[in-house]
Amino acid sequence: METAVQSLVSGVLTGALYAMIGVGLTVVFGVMRIINLAHGEMVMLGMFGAYFGLELLGLDPFVSVVVWAPVMFAAGALIHRLLLRRIIPGGELNTLLYTAGLSLLVANLALFVWTGDYRTINLPYAALPLRPFGIAVPIPLAIAFGIAVLVTGALWLFLGRTDLGRAVRATSQNAEAAVLMGIDVERVATFTFGLGTALAGVAGVLLAPSLYLYPTVGEILVVKCFVIVVLGGLGSVPGAIAGGILLGLVESFGAVYVSMAWKDGIGFLLFLLVLLYRPSGLFGVGKA
């Protein structure tokens, strides 16, 4: 019983962070029909941001979210304005290849500048986990979970309640109709790409104290990210949240009740089954 509860807790905690990475990818896809293969690298940049914030400025990684979120937003908006905007009319395949190139460029620049060394963030207050009812809850993961829930909740409100949020959703649902309704789709796209990048960056900052970081960590994350987004349905924000938590749970229970070696395999098996039988996601809300 305790094992099951522990698996549940670990799964949900990790899943919330997966969800946040997934949401960033899915909004970008929804609005621009861009599958951003460089999304994992944006997470990686967030992780390094947290690391250097602490090492050089003594900034607590969780506090540094307020710095890195706007920085990553600006970086994303710039990438869209200067690099992506010209490629988008070329079609989905072109943007896919373009972001793949961007991903390689960023990862290899990072390898060059920061070397392939593995780094970890040590927070003195986070050495030992909390143990409510004998269930281990690692402190950095618990804080990250809290912030991820807040950010995702805020995003939800933003998309549902504000004009700009509605414009993002309208563009996502039907870009042509959005233009006819007087929405500046270009601006919305720039904003959305910034938003997606900021979400990835913040997820990276939050993950950094729980994982270790190295320039090619994005490769692992982007693959997980696709599983999440496909599980939930491409383009669907609630789908990505559910998909993230589901993947966290599948990995956690899979490692405990099947085998560690099969942990990732089970996730991908689920991915293939969903693609085969429910191509628009488990909830059928995605754009196939």
Added chain:
Amino acid sequence: MRKLALLAALVAATSMPAAAQTIRIGAPQPMTGADAPFGDKFKKAYSLAVEEINAAGGVNGRKLEVILEDHQAKNALAATVAEKLITQGQVLVMTGGRASGQAVEIASVCQRLKTPYLVDHPSADLITSKGFEWVFRNNPTGSIYPQAFNRFITEVEGAMPKSAAVIYDNTVFGKTIANSAMTFLRSKGVPIVADEAYPVNTLDFKPLMTKVKAASPDYFLMVAVSTTDAILLTRHAKEIGIRPRAFVGFGGGFGVADFPKQLGPLAQNVFSSAAWSGNPNDPVVKAFYEKFQKKYGFLPKEHEVEGYSAIYIIADALKRAKLTGNLEQDRDAVRQALLATDMTTVFGKVKFGSYKGPLGDAYTNQNVHSPQHSVLAQWKDGKLLNVWPKNNAETAYVFPDVM
């Protein structure tokens, strides 16, 4: 005509009398990537030995030079750089390798290209149990690694495990050590309650630890070739709340300075069953420690001792080998000389021979003193101190672990 003379002069210059040429030793090591800290340790160890030998006049008047090639801890790349060192780098003898996966590749290349290879640290039994007559090893094999731990649980009263969980990475190294440890435990009737392999550089061990916790093992044995895995295994095991009587780590990662630095109080009392039993109170070892610390500003451990000793073993063989200037003949001469090695280095006694390992592997050119070279150490306030066998102990062991 003048050009021809110049060319002749150039040829003469490149094939100068042997005495004036340096002797090149090839060493593939990970100089970048996750394993780069290990490559750096060996680089420093080799440099110290080479400087000392050269300052004392070199080997029969010729200077030594170690040529490092970066293999980034990638097995395929290790084979490529080994071949490059031998065919293009014109090295006389090879050493290094860092991890078993890479050393297996290097050993195959050296065997094929008939170049002597002195293994200084990689430990998979396979390397010296394939009958390769060009491959020699000073350090103990993986299946010898757990010997000190085996002695500890046999010799210390009440220490025999009631059950054990064994977690290891799915590399040549991880499987060899886990297999050796489990074979011994099973022979003593100890039930293995968890037996799990994980991929190197896993990001999250918590699910695995949840499973291990459910099995509530009396001993928790962890094997890790990578330092990050060693650190994360220990952290997640303690976070999830596994409470065995002893945490025992096997592999380099459990013995490096980063281990207590990253883990802080979580490192306390973790055992490390390592490959070198050097007693720091021994005057030879003490002198080496002081020399090394003076030059580089940190205390050496097993890796530095292994790298430093390897160069001295090679130098000793080179001294006895009759070098003619013909690379092929000279390589065989060095191999013959290595076969006759019988000396003592900082690492301990060395003499290469063929015998059977603890799991029945037939070793070729494996140091015959290896079984005496294994040690069990324990982390105490950021320091790794030998606790068993008793004659090499620096401090009393803490057991059971009450942390």
